Amino acid sequence: MSTFPIAIPRPVHPTGLWNWITTIDHKKIGILYGVTAFIMFISGGIEATLMRVQLAQPELDIVSAAVYNQLFTMHGTTMIFLAIMPLGAAFFNFVIPLQIGARDVAFPRLNAFSYWTFLAGAVMLKLSWIGGATDAGWFGYAPLTSIDQNPGKGIDFWIISLQVLGVASLAASFNFIVTIINMRAPGMTMMRLPLFTWMSFITAILLILAFPVITVALIELTFDRYFDFNFFNVARGGSVVLWQHLFWVFGHPEVYILILPAMGIVSEVLPVFSKKPLFGYTTVVLAGAIIAVMGWMVWSHHMFTVGLGPVANAVFTITTMLIAVPTGIKVFNWIGTIWGGSIKINTPMAFALGFIAMFLIGGISGVMHAVSASDAQQQDTYFIPAHIHYVLFGGAIMALTSGIYYWFPKFSGRMYDEKMGMAHFWLMMIGQNVTFFPMHFVGLDGMPRRIYTYAEGMGWDLWNLVATLGVFILIAGFAIFILNMVKSWKSGPEAPGDPWDGRTLEWSIPSPPPEYNFKEIPVVRSLDDWWNTKQGGNVKEVPVAGGSGDEGHNIHLPQPSYWPLVTALGLFIAAYGVVFNQLFIPWAISIIGTFIGFVGVYAWSLEPVNDPDEDSAH
Amino acid sequence: MVTMKNRGVFGSVFINSSRTQKIILLLMSLAVAVLATGCFIIDPNANQSTFEPLGPVADRQLTIFWWILIGGAVVFVLVEAALIYALVKFRRRSEEYVPKQVHGNTRLELLWTIIPAIVVIGFSVASIDALFYSADVPKDEPSITLEAIGHQWWFEFRYPSPDDPESEVVTANEVYIPVGIPVRINLESVDVIHSFWVPKLAGKVDMVPSEGNHMWFQADEAGEFFGQCAEYCGTSHASMKFKVVAVSPTEFDKWLSDQSAPAVESGDPLALEGAEVFKSTGCSGCHSLKTIARSGSKGRVGPNLAHVASRRHLAAGMMDSSDGAGNVNDAYLQENLRKWLENPSEIKPGNIMSSQAAVYTDPDKSLTERQISALVAYLTSLK
Amino acid sequence: MAQEHIATADHGEHEATTTGLNHRKMLMWAFLGSDCMFFGSLIATYLVYQGKSLSGPLPIDVFDIPVTSVSTFVLLMSSMSMVLAYSALNRGNMKAFRIWMVSTAIMGSTFIGFQIYEFSSFSTHHIHFECSEVAEKIEHGEYVKAGHNHFYQKECLDQNGILKADHHVDEEYGLKPQTNLFGTTFFTLTGFHGAHVTLGVVWLLSIFFLSFKKGVITREKNLDVDLAALYWHFVDVVWIVIFTVVYLFGVFEGF
Structure with missing residues (x-):
């Protein structure tokens, strides 16, 4: 029975492909995010490999200047928005409800919508290679992105797909904020939250505040390009520096959005494999929050050479140097965690430790460009990509990889191959350093960034060649990783619920978890409640039923839905309609897409209620 | 339990580890050694190295770098050592053993908050002096000023005319400065954001349209310094370079006077033919041969060619016409001019000449072999 | 099988939450926080460019403060009628609820009408x-x-x-977005505000029409109206900021 005039019933226990298309289960959505993000990561890696091959020797002609400029733009945009952020989202989705003792997120359909919208944005961006991708750098400085300078559609695809991706990220962040605040198991106070959930919470707050700024910047750019507005029009008094301010007010919190979840993962893995709690839990949480707040005060360190003047540069030097303090605190606390512990170095632990080692290097080079005086010689040279890749590759990617191995048993129900895992680790460690450390050298030796080739005799030949060779070591590592994942997921040995003697709630349920996650919603008595339960420190109580039911019957679970996908599809079509706004009838495609989106939204809000008999867990 | 004899930390770490861990430690030490050697392989003589500061601004900036590097290296060694030490000393020896569940140590955490805070504030405050120093020419010394205007993908340079304060001498891609005298450079751009960077003399400042940026540097010794655009500015960003030539003040005055003199009129018949071709095929539409322009006037699309044959490099630092001693070698110059005229896109992909000049866009109007030779002769005569 | 005809989300409005606050209410607050940053960036752009136009028309040439004051008043009153609508619903008075909802929508539309009039008169100034x-x-x-x-x-x-x-x-x-910096920033900022109001009117009317279906909107099932009211008040507050910063500051000397 429904109140919607046309009764469109919800899908009932769909199977196969339809199951995945209409799913609203956070665990499946997490896997969708993870697999998609990994494919995008590979595409970004191919872009990087082509770049490095082109730069292996001076004056090579493997790719043209025009293609190279598209490569570095797409590589940066892909890695940040299509790889690292969604990999983080994969973990938010899969892990957070399990860690807080919930059955799903606050808004399961919104969750699905976030994934499909992300996929839409990703597809749109990657397809833009056809016909010429954007080539103005991932940061798209005005006026290089103006319609005069860049009349092609590449920039438009970049702008609009970023807007679509923004919608996805915002929707997901709203969902996780409400979930973490409002769906915690009884007794799970904020200061008993696992660190990964805490960092993800802070990340989500950062995201909902930072993304609107780039949304506005992109809107302003779009209006300039399409309708001849004057936001970045120097001839009418506009300032191109405004773009940079808006972009970096978003851009700097964005890098903390990239790294905080990774730090959260490390803060989970280290305690488990040292058999010790995180050293200074409160301090680490506070440090994360302080980083998030201070992250708003440093953006102009990306603009030290733009000519803001010595006073502004001095202020931002000081604020940027100060943000090194909470970051350092975390590193020291991590060492404090393993100190005096019983350390087992398996694959997830190795990657987590590798993160600390590599992130430290990236942090130190970061301190070097924090000081405006020395940054004048480093900005826009290879010294900066060196820093970037130490914090994002040796940092974020290593931590995310640690998370993949750590939670692999939980999401797949199987154990991965440990030997292959360690081989992957060593290849990644060595490859990362061989590829990116030499960039410090050539950068300080005067090699600018974003150049498709360089002359002989500049002294840069050797280290560029070394860096390129390092890429192949990394590729070997990824090949082993993919093999391990596929092989283990298909036929690895079955994993118990708690293979690692873990500390947090996700290890108290079977691997993989049943659809309803917890048979009984746990009552939490302390931080690391599961660990304490095992050590005998807690008395486990049967919870009072709050509609959560028992023995898996009468557990009220949300049912799958078509409408998130339909809404995302509408957005996708509308987005293409903006880029191709003169095709057929002007703006027709956008109008159709918007209409479909509205149908999706209305149907979604008026969707028939679940039949209680239908949705009991099976 | 094996008792540890007093072999010192590293000795005990090395000998008591299992074989695998020994190998791992060795490998890591090797890696660190190799990487560290790299630090010594950086060639300060490399053309754009920041490690050979030849002027006070670059020098101050490098000093700041060294201080932070030392600080960073100390932190790196201490933290990595603590990490590796912990990994070895506290490695798991038995699955049953549960270590003491320490939750933190407030005093320690406060300590490692306050000390780093003091250190970073110290470093940043100490660096502010260098920041203000590099912002503008020292007030108490005489200096010269010149304009650097960024174009896609070449540098226009203008000097105040020695004869007329309302005029400027216009040149391109090669900028001469007098040794030992502070030089203020006003930075502008006619299209997108570029950046003016001569690593051996100073860190970069961007050339932003309508922002009125400026920077300064000073060369402490005579020589040729490599510069390169350091802000991504489109297709041929990689091909936008320039040279700074520092000469004695007397030589500088002479150079400026030569540059402000009208273009040489050669008597050579082929060169005269070339002058005709220059006009008839439209080169003069984009390339001015007038050396003097009104102050603040808008430049042309292409570099001023009045004295192109006096420049050691062509196409914004892309082709070298100099002999070993820094003089222009006519044979090289002619070869380079010919290469450029035959196919500019090969030297500078996406360049505006190839995309806008009729001789490149219209197959019927392409330059003949004869026309190219004439142009080469003409341009070579423009000393 | 007796079922509640809850036409909206799966979990009714009364599931247990950690804070006691409804999920969707929290979502709306979070969304409004984010929307603050959106409008904040547009207002910041406006302020950065204030006084920097190279040519006119300038605010003082085109603004008609008396007229805009009327439309501002109308929008403010619409917030009041929104409050009255929600209050009527809470008392179970469906008729009054519907009247006040429609009033709010009409006043919101009137505001939009004024905006359209203003935009076109600026451009044909x-x-x-x-x-x-x-x-x-x-x-x-x-x-x-x-x-x-x-x-x-x-x-x-x-x-x-x-x-x-x-x-x-x-x-x-005339003042068009292409004319100068003032045109660009003014039309973008007020245009996006107008778009927010328009979406709000559509939402309000949807609730109005839905309320005729039995059991969809009731004294107990008042969350949708609560959420719409929050959104509507937010849009009103943003307008107060815009009216002050753009209109009043733009016209009176000393700012």
Whole structure:
């Protein structure tokens, strides 16, 4: 029975492909995010490999200047928005409800919508290679992105797909904020939250505040390009520096959005494999929050050479140097965690430790460009990509990889191959350093960034060649990783619920978890409640039923839905309609897409209620 | 339990580890050694190295770098050592053993908050002096000023005319400065954001349209310094370079006077033919041969060619016409001019000449072999 | 099988939450926080470019504060009718609820109507004055409108700076987004606000029409109205900021 005039019933226990298309289960959505993000990561890696091959020797002609400029733009945009952020989202989705003792997120359909919208944005961006991708750098400085300078559609695809991706990220962040605040198991106070959930919470707050700024910047750019507005029009008094301010007010919190979840993962893995709690839990949480707040005060360190003047540069030097303090605190606390512990170095632990080692290097080079005086010689040279890749590759990617191995048993129900895992680790460690450390050298030796080739005799030949060779070591590592994942997921040995003697709630349920996650919603008595339960420190109580039911019957679970996908599809079509706004009838495609989106939204809000008999867990 | 004899930390770490861990430690030490050697392989003589500061601004900036590097290296060694030490000393020896569940140590955490805070504030405050120093020419010394205007993908340079304060001498891609005298450079751009960077003399400042940026540097010794655009500015960003030539003040005055003199009129018949071709095929539409322009006037699309044959490099630092001693070698110059005229896109992909000049866009109007030779002769005569 | 006809989300409005606050209410607050940053960036852009237009028309040339004050008042009153609608619903008075909902939507639409009128009058703004009368005004120390000043210089003074007393100026002097920085930033900022209001009106009318279906909106099932009210008040507060910063500050000297 429904109140919607046309009764469109919800899908009932769909199977196969339809199951995945209409799913609203956070665990499946997490896997969708993870697999998609990994494919995008590979595409970004191919872009990087082509770049490095082109730069292996001076004056090579493997790719043209025009293609190279598209490569570095797409590589940066892909890695940040299509790889690292969604990999983080994969973990938010899969892990957070399990860690807080919930059955799903606050808004399961919104969750699905976030994934499909992300996929839409990703597809749109990657397809833009056809016909010429954007080539103005991932940061798209005005006026290089103006319609005069860049009349092609590449920039438009970049702008609009970023807007679509923004919608996805915002929707997901709203969902996780409400979930973490409002769906915690009884007794799970904020200061008993696992660190990964805490960092993800802070990340989500950062995201909902930072993304609107780039949304506005992109809107302003779009209006300039399409309708001849004057936001970045120097001839009418506009300032191109405004773009940079808006972009970096978003851009700097964005890098903390990239790294905080990774730090959260490390803060989970280290305690488990040292058999010790995180050293200074409160301090680490506070440090994360302080980083998030201070992250708003440093953006102009990306603009030290733009000519803001010595006073502004001095202020931002000081604020940027100060943000090194909470970051350092975390590193020291991590060492404090393993100190005096019983350390087992398996694959997830190795990657987590590798993160600390590599992130430290990236942090130190970061301190070097924090000081405006020395940054004048480093900005826009290879010294900066060196820093970037130490914090994002040796940092974020290593931590995310640690998370993949750590939670692999939980999401797949199987154990991965440990030997292959360690081989992957060593290849990644060595490859990362061989590829990116030499960039410090050539950068300080005067090699600018974003150049498709360089002359002989500049002294840069050797280290560029070394860096390129390092890429192949990394590729070997990824090949082993993919093999391990596929092989283990298909036929690895079955994993118990708690293979690692873990500390947090996700290890108290079977691997993989049943659809309803917890048979009984746990009552939490302390931080690391599961660990304490095992050590005998807690008395486990049967919870009072709050509609959560028992023995898996009468557990009220949300049912799958078509409408998130339909809404995302509408957005996708509308987005293409903006880029191709003169095709057929002007703006027709956008109008159709918007209409479909509205149908999706209305149907979604008026969707028939679940039949209680239908949705009991099976 | 094996008792540890007093072999010192590293000795005990090395000998008591299992074989695998020994190998791992060795490998890591090797890696660190190799990487560290790299630090010594950086060639300060490399053309754009920041490690050979030849002027006070670059020098101050490098000093700041060294201080932070030392600080960073100390932190790196201490933290990595603590990490590796912990990994070895506290490695798991038995699955049953549960270590003491320490939750933190407030005093320690406060300590490692306050000390780093003091250190970073110290470093940043100490660096502010260098920041203000590099912002503008020292007030108490005489200096010269010149304009650097960024174009896609070449540098226009203008000097105040020695004869007329309302005029400027216009040149391109090669900028001469007098040794030992502070030089203020006003930075502008006619299209997108570029950046003016001569690593051996100073860190970069961007050339932003309508922002009125400026920077300064000073060369402490005579020589040729490599510069390169350091802000991504489109297709041929990689091909936008320039040279700074520092000469004695007397030589500088002479150079400026030569540059402000009208273009040489050669008597050579082929060169005269070339002058005709220059006009008839439209080169003069984009390339001015007038050396003097009104102050603040808008430049042309292409570099001023009045004295192109006096420049050691062509196409914004892309082709070298100099002999070993820094003089222009006519044979090289002619070869380079010919290469450029035959196919500019090969030297500078996406360049505006190839995309806008009729001789490149219209197959019927392409330059003949004869026309190219004439142009080469003409341009070579423009000393 | 007796089921509650809950036409909206799966979990009713009464599931247990950690804070006791409804999920969707929290979502709306989070969304509004984010929307603050959105409008904040647009307002920041406006402020950065204030006074930097290279040519007119400028705010003082086109703004009609009395008219805009009326539309502002209408929008403010619509917030009041929204409160009355929610209050009526809470008392179970469906008729009053519907009347106040429609009133809110009508007032919101009126505001949009004013905006449209304003936008089109700005873009077709005409300037006409006699050079003589302007000269008098300047002599008597009266404020000469900033954009008009440019015309005065250009049209009324000959090359020796002498007034052309019989000359009168009659020109199109429209403000479009493409005209100058003021046009660009003004239309973008107020345009997006207007879009938010429009979406709000659509939402309010949807609730209004849905309320005719039995059991969809009731005294107990009032969350949707609560959420719409929150959104509506937010849009109103943003307008107060815009009216102050853009209109009032733009017209009165000293800002």
